[in-house]
Amino acid sequence: MFGFFRLVLILFVGLTLVYLAVSLYSREVRRAKLRRRWQQKGLTGDRAAFIQRGLRQYDRSFRRKLILLVYIIPLGALMLLVYVINFM
Known part of the structure; x- marks a missing residue:
């Protein structure tokens, strides 16, 4: 039973690292799309506020x-x- 909890803990830590990486990547992709949209539409004003x-x-x-x-x-x-594995 202790081995199972250790496996779950290691898996949870690994999944947290994957979640952070995917989350940061997705946010950066969204930021790049917003920058492109700003340039393509030729908007005026505060670009940083638009991206925020x-x-x-x-x-x-x-x-x-x-x-x-x-x-x-x-x-x-x-x-x-x-x-x-255990019940079937």
């Missing part, structure tokens, strides 16, 4: 919440595997 508004909208978006599947899918698969 876009990133705030992104933080509330469904796409941002989908990144949480990085935790849910592997842990769910592990729980299913433990159940199948």
